[in-house]
Amino acid sequence: MILLKNFKDFQNLSKFSIGFIYLFVNSLFIFKYGGKFVEYVLPLYLILITFFLFIYLKIKFKKNVYKWFFIIFATIFFISVCFVNYFVDGNSLNVDRWSAMEVGIKAILNNQYPYNIPDFLGRESSNLPTLIILGMPFYLLLESVGYLQAFVFLLFAFLFFKIFDDYKQRFLALVILIFSPSYLWEIYVKSDLFSNFVLLVFFLLLSWKYIAKNEKFRTIWLPVFTALIFLTRLSVVIPLLILLFKPFICFSIKQKLIFVFIFSLINVFILSYFFHNAQDFQMIVKYNPFTIQGGKQPLFLSLLFVFFACLVSFKVKNFLDIAFWSAILFFSASLLPFLLHLKDFGWKNVFINSYFDVNFFNMSMPFVIISFVLLYKNKFIPER
Structure with missing residues (x-):
């Protein structure tokens, strides 16, 4: 009984x-970008989202109702995202993530470093x-990476x-996604960060399903x-360590060597292609994405989170564990x-002068949305 109580306490x-x-995270974005009306918008948002979630967990509609809600909301929002990208001029923004990507694409297409x-905005990619x-593909076909x-x-x-499992859960995930100010801000400024971590979720889910079941996937494609x-x-x-560290430890010596060889080969091939147009090695040392990204936080903190991710890997029993601990560690x-x-x-200085990019909090949000619905799925009334 004590163990069960502790488990329930951990769930709560x-x-x-x-x-x-x-x-x-969403309150932080409202506070930073809400302007002079933030003192009204922030409380109103918190009240409305809390009220919606409370009611949603209590109500019950037929399965087809949730299905049509999901289809209609998803279609409207997809069209809206396209319209926002088309009508918002990136050069009018004070955010350059879209521009950094386009600069990189143009350079590669023109055989430049x-x-x-x-x-x-005068910053390197x-x-x-x-x-x-x-x-x-989006730059070449649609002339905008925002798509x-x-x-x-x-x-x-x-x-x-x-x-x-069902449309009630799917629709809830959709709603808390599209009513997330942090996500809406990403769309408006054509940022790629949130999208990057959705792609990561796709890889994690694919790998989780096939690591143990498919030897060819585990050995070659992983x-x-x-x-x-x-x-x-x-x-x-x-998240990669949360997913892969324990399985990698359990791999045979041969599987470990193959994994390391293929992983290294792909990295060397791609990096060589992107770096080969540099004038000299000093240019690579001075201008490279690893130096820029690696300097976002103190090294000891980065190593600490890597250590925790390795430990958590041994506790993973389902996809919820991967999503939950990714959300916690990213946050x-x-x-x-x-x-x-x-x-x-x-x-x-932090908020007005942007000494800290609050957009980094969005790394956790795809995992937060998935974890939220999975943690509350036992609250849903089964559909018939």
């Missing part, structure tokens, strides 16, 4: 933690190679079908996909530097 703490992260060319490659957001939204909606997703953002190493990895910046530079 998990639910509270995920709910808190969702509200905290992509990491020493300033974007429209920190996009790793795979992320630049992912943006290429990547629309494609990834459809991918996330598809993942809801694979992760959740290191290929791991290398590709690793070369989108350095921080993806946290913590953003919160600690955020608090350190507040301490060192003060509230005004």
